Amino acid sequence: MEFAISINNINSTVCAKPFVKWAGGKGQLLDTFRQYYPSTLIKGYIRRYIEPFVGGGAVLFEILQKYKVEEAFIFDINEDLINTYVVIKNDVHNLVEYLSDLECKYLNLDEKSRKDMYYDIRDAYNSRALKNNQPDVERAAQFIFLNRTCFNGLYRVNRAGHFNVPSGDYKNPTICDEKNLYAVSSLLQRVHIFVGDYRECAGYVDKDSFVYFDPPYRPLNVTSSFTSYSKFDFTDEDQIQLAKFFSEMNDTGALLMLSNSDPKNENPDDNFFDELYKEFFIHRIKAKRAINSNGSRRGLISELLVTNYEVKD
Missing domain, CATH: 1.10.1020.10 (Adenine-specific Methyltransferase, Domain 2)
Structure with a gap:
């Protein structure tokens, strides 16, 4: 596959960013995420990046511009986005x-x-x-x-x-x-683009891959239950199936990271994700989100990052 730009030319002058606004976009969390990326990515040893729920692509563009990733594979069930x-x-x-x-x-x-x-x-x-x-x-x-x-x-x-x-x-x-559109186009020359369910990424995941999962978040409450990125809902059962898939991909030797909401913001006794991902490393980070329409409940809340590798402080 021919690349439109050389890896050696990826520097601060290339400033591609998401071309659409997207619910749950990760732009505000990129500085935090850098503390949790695998060290092998930062050192330039990861050659393949995979994102099964690409959405607006904030993390995709960050990684393609800052790290020596040779190719990326992105997926989303939203046909018009793809x-x-x-x-x-x-x-x-x-x-x-x-x-x-x-x-x-x-x-x-x-x-x-x-x-x-x-x-x-x-x-x-x-x-x-x-x-x-x-x-x-x-x-x-x-x-x-x-x-x-x-x-x-x-x-x-x-x-x-x-x-x-x-x-x-x-x-x-x-x-x-x-x-920005031209900058994005240049970066996408290194990206394989697919419409489809997250499971379709399985054939591309190997021990030299870094995979970031950013599924529709589990609602913290009724008022925050906006998951309609497509006409398909993402239920608790879907979250359970995703956790099983995460475990299967762990067996490939790939490095994995996953984001989701933290139910403990609303209910300290809700261990839904703590149980689902108990075999992995669960990190709680701060994000600016609105828990509900009550202005007093807006501000920094906890979100989850799950990794299958240890993160050193």
Whole structure:
């Protein structure tokens, strides 16, 4: 596989970052995560990075730019998200043209006309689906446009798979972040991109791999139960099956790290994850999250990081 950029040229001048806002994005935790990455990654011995729930890709872009990883494998069950990754990798020029046109039209409209444009594009986006897994530039542009202009940058779909987030209220949103899209495209030349369930990564995991799992979090309570990254729910049973898969991947000799919510924020006696991952190393880190709609309950809370390797202080 030919790389678009040399590993030797990866430095601070390459500043690719997530091209979409994503629920549970890890951008705020990257400084903390560096304390928990395996030492072999930091020393440059890990050649393959795998992310079975890629989402917005904050950790992916961090690792590709800071460490000497030769190739990465990413997966997500969200077909439109993966389509957008593929389009950015293979057809970023046309994508930038589409987004530039949308941005120009949108920013020149008054508030009411902006909302009309938003709902017209949302209707068009929902009226057709991806076909035969072929990259779709127009749909990728619509996906990014909706993400940049919808309420709170949410991605939410109903049971029919239709995007149903209302319009946001932004004065000057960046719809076409051209420099970042080109930087992301360069990094993605080293990335194998797949749509599918996390289990599909199994064939690529070996002893020279570092795998980071970032599944939909287990809700801390009813008000925080936003897991609809796709039309498929992620239940407690799914969490249990993921823990079994984590254990299976441990047997390959790969280095593994997994994030999830810490139920002890709400119930100190809830040992759900402590029991599931009792054979591994469980770390509690601080993150800025809203536990519920009560403003007094917002701020730093505990989240879990599970590793199959010891982390030295």
